Amino acid sequence: MPGKKPAKSGSAPQPAGADRQRFFSEHRHEIVNTIRELVEMESPSDDKQAVDRIAAFLAQKFETLGGCSQVHRSDDFGNSLQIDFAGRASRKPVLLLGHYDTVYPLGTLANMPCKIENERLHGPGVLDMKSGIALMLHAIEALQAWHGELPRPVTVFLVSDEEVGSYSSRKITERLAKESAGVLVLEPAAGLRGAVKTARKGVGEYTLRVKGVAAHAGLDPGKGHSAILELARQIAVIAKMNNLRQGVSVNPGVIQGGTRSNVVAAEASALIDVRIKRAAQAAGIHRKLRSLKLFDKHCKLEITGNINRLPMERTAGVAALYKRAQQIASQVKWNLEEASVGGGSDGNFTAGMGIPTLDGLGGVGEGAHAVHEFIVISELPRRALLLAGMIENV
């Protein structure tokens, strides 16, 4: 509350690591139930109505805990949700960052039901990242139980469009990060060992369109200029831009073109995914892609796109947060590992601004974006313990 002197922890005695683990173990079923509720509320990025529904549901959940919710409306995407919690000490808030959109279309639950099997909870979005949202709820609830009120202000920001590039939410994420002491991203942990993510690659997406000249493949083969042939040659050039040792990868993941086998293709296109390890690599790969040269001068090339997320580099601020996380984990004899991963998240934005960011604090499991997506239930208590400790200590 405002006016009170800053305090690192409350006056009431705080439970030690082992007690905290016991606390969350005793609440394990409640955490699982929260995750189930969220998974069973499908929320594909491109279905505004569905995404808005889960936003409203979560606003209510966080308000029950005393948070003040604010819906950031978007016309083109689902609404994003900000929840502010006051805290005892007048410290800068910590920002808990996540997303409730998933890559799964409505109706996925019919073939991929939310179910427990061998102590694993399965379902669309369970790992990426509805379990992370549940961890936020339960860590906040626990801190309130232990301290009487939150030990410091906490801002939760849940976005609607992370899986499709965060175009509607990025500015808000960046503004909230600027006001925060640090950013904790509840995206899935890396691998079954549950490592937190201290580095992520940067991500770009480009579209290459080729216009050729159509002709009858039988009657006038010499008059045509095939967009498909030109695209194939360009792809061979693009493939040479891969430099795995330097952490640069370029993948034409989707190609389209042509109309019939007996027509020289007038149009062809490719979607190209680009990953970079360091921010300094962005300009170089961008320039190379933008300056592709035609093989067939009768064709036309058009390339659009950008590096959307710069890499999350392991800065001193990131390393310091990891060290704190390790200290909290060590209280329950847990050797918390770190990992550098190829996928991007909204943590790339905040780390790119120089705000200390720790990612991969969410659920532990496998199969994000895949039919076997699951989390390991027994990992939940210590993930919640870690998050609670980080909220206190960032």
Ligand SMILES: [Zn+2]
């Ligand atoms: Zn995610």
